[in-house]
Amino acid sequence: MNIKTIAGNARESAATVATAPTERKNAAIRSMADKLALGKSGILAANEADLAQAERDGLPGNLVDRLRFGENKIDSRIRCLNKMRALPDPVGQVIKTQQTTNGLRAERVRVPLGVILMIYEARPHVTVNAGAFCLKAGNAAILRGGSEARRCNEFLGELWQESLVEAGLPGEAIQIVSGSHEELGQLLQLSEYIDLVIPRGGKGLIAAVAGNSKIPVIKHYAGVCHVYVDDDSDVDRAIEIMLDSKCLMPEVCNAMETLLVSEEAARQLPKMIEAFRTHNVTVRGCETTQAAAPDVEPATRADWRTEYLDNIVSIRVVKNVDAAIDHVNHYGSHHTDAIVTDEDRNAGKFVEQVDSAVVLVNASTMFCDGESLGMGAEIGISTDKLHARGPMGLEELTSYKFVIRGDGHVMGRA
């Protein structure tokens, strides 16, 4: 289909979805969950075909892994949809109320953004998630997955369209696009039809989208996340937090990549390094770290900027909390950073001065997630400051309007 037709249909359906009652949106989400359960064989077949093609094309193994959409993953999407249904509808919520002295009542009321374009690689589960997120927040969605997942995504798109129509909503409220890079380039020019672009994937993809888009983009860049262990902190607690931050899910963006240790806490380095090794984590370190234990690989400057997403950690000894803050702000990616400390003053400094979306005190970086932050779920983690920062939930997919109610009020005699 023509790109402009797709965008135009999305814009048109957005007007209907924007004012659709919660029950109707939930009905579509419930229907999609049912179809995932009933249509498993079809989904698996489409996914198998994508996987076979990927093998023929010689796709790298980690990409093939992300492409796989097996029975377990489908079940987990069904649970996710059911959770989404239970979340409060953000549309119509009153964010703020003002009453002026002359009796005018002004409210800020949450409204949908309009049309959201999601761009992502592989991972067919995003097609389920992102569709539900956009819909629940009253938006129309254009979902542009990677070409390697085309068959599975298009199958899921058909299920979405049936679900929407059954719920009495326009089927075009969730559309799948699997076109060429040129067509994606065209889509990114259509700022009159599309209100927001959310690219998720590698740095190259995100930078290319941001560089070519006439539509506002909320970027989801990588996480070079830190845990800083301050003077005199309890070493066992520090080790628990650093292991959780590194090893629980090393492949996620909020996993720790660099451990910073204050000069004073550095005498505990042998114990910390030992703990990492017990958990099969390769340790790279600065000179002090290398001196603290045998067989520590040297960390170069490039390490301080690297998102390993793997069982590797870099360790650097820094003078104190100030030096730690400087390191985090200079080398980090302003994503998620934690301090382990017993000193309220140092905690306060770290919280105030570290310029990251999520800053934690005595807690694992794993808590940078929508569930922990009261959003129920998340569509992604923004590394931007405008509109939404950090984990994005339903509210972050909305805008607002001012509603002012008077009784014949005019400014000339106000």
Add this chain to the structure above:
Amino acid sequence: MNIKTIAGNARESAATVATAPTERKNAAIRSMADKLALGKSGILAANEADLAQAERDGLPGNLVDRLRFGENKIDSRIRCLNKMRALPDPVGQVIKTQQTTNGLRAERVRVPLGVILMIYEARPHVTVNAGAFCLKAGNAAILRGGSEARRCNEFLGELWQESLVEAGLPGEAIQIVSGSHEELGQLLQLSEYIDLVIPRGGKGLIAAVAGNSKIPVIKHYAGVCHVYVDDDSDVDRAIEIMLDSKCLMPEVCNAMETLLVSEEAARQLPKMIEAFRTHNVTVRGCETTQAAAPDVEPATRADWRTEYLDNIVSIRVVKNVDAAIDHVNHYGSHHTDAIVTDEDRNAGKFVEQVDSAVVLVNASTMFCDGESLGMGAEIGISTDKLHARGPMGLEELTSYKFVIRGDGHVMGRA
């Protein structure tokens, strides 16, 4: 000075201003107010020189008017700065608190955006206002006024720099740029230094900035604003609201440009048109309107999209509230629109379905201003939906970070 140096200095000073105590920011604003009072002769001289140049260059009269920065306007800026000082500091405000079941406390804390680039035409008063706004919200500002106001803006920029330094803040936190279009083009590429661009001025300027910027832009487009008079509404109240919306300040973006009247209310058209004429407003109308009173100029389709910013109004008779909503969404600019009605159902429909930043019931469009909406003042009125919509106050110049405090919390055993 080199454009990159300016942007780099802004970025560096932003880190200091971001964590500066409220008193220090207020001290700089107070100092600026003092300097405006004491330095009047210097400001007037610089402005006179700009005006003389403008005359030599044959600038159009309305531009010369906006360029003029006389004693009254300076006094009004001093009052504005004093008001700004009294406003609460948005930085550090806790927007939201969540307590998870396992005792983790998460807060959303307001933080500055960073570096803001304002681009505007003529109007030296923006140099005072925008500087104070950005500073109070903890941001560094790069102010790029029109070349026609260069001397006055640079003089005001020097006052800002002295004021900042006296308050113990970096002078580069407010910088004036008066360079060429090429240099502006370069600035708009520096997304690593600048976080937000706010262009204010004609549609051409805003579109050019938005089209060329690698930095996020919040646009302040024109206002094609409506008042819709519903069936059976009290005609005297309707007339008061429409006159206030049109005549109080016809030159502002939230002034009414088109009056919509329901078929039933249309029998009151002669009285309405008469009221406009008493206030020297030229009336253009649809056929029904033309039939209702002599000498009504015909309104063409172009009128429905025109922001007159003058004593002209276009009038169209529409079937009912649904037709009014369609007209507003189709021809309007999603800025500020009002309904006059006694019917709660129609008011609700209008409020829900009109896709504008500000929607009013039985009140003048003049109330779309920062003061009425509890912001104290405003830096502009966004016609975008992302980040900020409608009047923008101090809070709209901020972002947030998540601060999570635990007591050794790890997800693995959460």
